Amino acid sequence: MRIESIKVYQVLLPVKGGAYRMASDTVQILDSTLVEVTTEDGLSGWGETCPVGPVYQPQHALGARAAIAEIAPGLVGEDTASMRRLAKRMDERLNGHNYAKAALDIAFLDLAGLRLGVPVSTLLGGALTDRVPSYYSTIVGAPDETARIAVDKVKAGYPRLQIKIGGRDLEQDVATVHKVWEAVGFKARIAVDANRGLTAAAALHIDRLCQAIPFVFEQPCNTMEEVASLKGRVTHPVYLDENTEDLNAVLRAVSSGIADGFGLKVTRLGGLTKMVTVRDLCAIRSLPHSCDDAWGGDVIAAACVHLAATVEPSRFEGAWIAQEYIEGHTDPVSPVVIENGHICVPQMPGLGVKPERSRLKAPVATF
Numbered sequence: 001m002r003i004e005s006i007k008v009y010q011v012l013l014p015v016k017g018g019a020y021r022m023a024s025d026t027v028q029i030l031d032s033t034l035v036e037v038t039t040e041d042g043l044s045g046w047g048e049t050c051p052v053g054p055v056y057q058p059q060h061a062l063g064a065r066a067a068i069a070e071i072a073p074g075l076v077g078e079d080t081a082s083m084r085r086l087a088k089r090m091d092e093r094l095n096g097h098n099y100a101k102a103a104l105d106i107a108f109l110d111l112a113g114l115r116l117g118v119p120v121s122t123l124l125g126g127a128l129t130d131r132v133p134s135y136y137s138t139i140v141g142a143p144d145e146t147a148r149i150a151v152d153k154v155k156a157g158y159p160r161l162q163i164k165i166g167g168r169d170l171e172q173d174v175a176t177v178h179k180v181w182e183a184v185g186f187k188a189r190i191a192v193d194a195n196r197g198l199t200a201a202a203a204l205h206i207d208r209l210c211q212a213i214p215f216v217f218e219q220p221c222n223t224m225e226e227v228a229s230l231k232g233r234v235t236h237p238v239y240l241d242e243n244t245e246d247l248n249a250v251l252r253a254v255s256s257g258i259a260d261g262f263g264l265k266v267t268r269l270g271g272l273t274k275m276v277t278v279r280d281l282c283a284i285r286s287l288p289h290s291c292d293d294a295w296g297g298d299v300i301a302a303a304c305v306h307l308a309a310t311v312e313p314s315r316f317e318g319a320w321i322a323q324e325y326i327e328g329h330t331d332p333v334s335p336v337v338i339e340n341g342h343i344c345v346p347q348m349p350g351l352g353v354k355p356e357r358s359r360l361k362a363p364v365a366t367f
């Protein structure tokens with residue numbers, strides 16, 4: 001079935017509580033881009049991409065929409081039967097810009113699932129579970145307050161916590177990690193995420209000053225080279241997040257042994273099709289990873305959860321979705337929800353979510 005139209009919508013997502021603070025940036029309102037791909041028979045598939053501001057990684061909302069405007073006219077009239085043909089067509093229209101292609105890739109899979117009557121997880125190889133763990137991500141906050149939130153979230157059922165540090169005094173970061181560990185202990189797995197904000201020297205100090213605390217150190221420094229320089233000098237496992245800008249970066253990190261695991265973002269890597277490759281690469285080296293996105297509503301949340309369901313559970317670090325930091329749902333009928341720190345995998349065909357029309361403004365572009 002051929003593509004008849006591609007509509008692009010902008011959805012603004014204010015941060016619940018006012019601000020989400022990371023070492024690299026503080027964001028207050030996120031600008032999400034939804035795509036609706038409609039085929040000649042009237043069936044529509046949805047995709048979403050929502051960078052967490054313009055600083056977190058080399059992606060931004062206006063860039064996503066500009067890239068989609070470059071790609072989409074070349075997709076209208078294309079047959080949706082071949083995902084590989086559609087991916088090739090996108091690459092023929094624009095070099096790079098994976099995070100924009102990701103929204104379209106997700107929409108194509110939604111369409112394929114709807115047409116075949118199967119959930120997207122089936123198209124990604126098949127689900128291993130019908131319920132995936134999530135994790136709670138704090139903001140960079142005061143040590144006692146962060147520990148209090150950590151206790152609350154463990155009580156709420158989260159099996160893993162991601163504690164944000166960086167962009168402030170070392171003393172505060174070290175105190176935060178200690179307080180969280182004293183409060184939570186082995187009740188949750190802990191990741192300490194510096195979002196590129198530490199020098200290698202600061203990362204070494206934190207590693208030593210928190211030596212006995214079993215956490216994984218996520219994206220401590222800015223570049224893969226700086227992170228690589230920590231290898232053999234830190235005792236905590238090191239995970240990469242922001243540095244996994246494309247499949248080649250993941251391949252480099254896996255093959256050179258720089259990373260002990262990953263915090264992975266579906267849209268940064270180019271969508272679910274590309275993430276299947278990453279999932280399988282990680283499996284070869286038994287590397288744990290998450291299936292997240294930087295931000296967004298129900299469409300990207302569903303995409304993350306479908307993929308999460310296909311990851312070997314013993315190596316799965318959780319699916320982070322933005323629910324804790326946003327109000328409401330774009331699909332109030334079948335929303336993707338965290339319950340007891342876990343998320344049920346949608347069982348309906350396609351992604352299993354559809355944005356409610358009344359919650360969307362007019363499309364910002366139609367191709």
Ligand code: 0XW
Pocket residue numbers: 052137162193195241263292293294295320
């Ligand atoms: C916790 N996240 C998944 C949400 C924000 O986009 C940052 C991100 C991370 O792991 O860095």
Ligand code: MG
Pocket residue numbers: 193195218219241242263
């Ligand atoms: Mg991270």
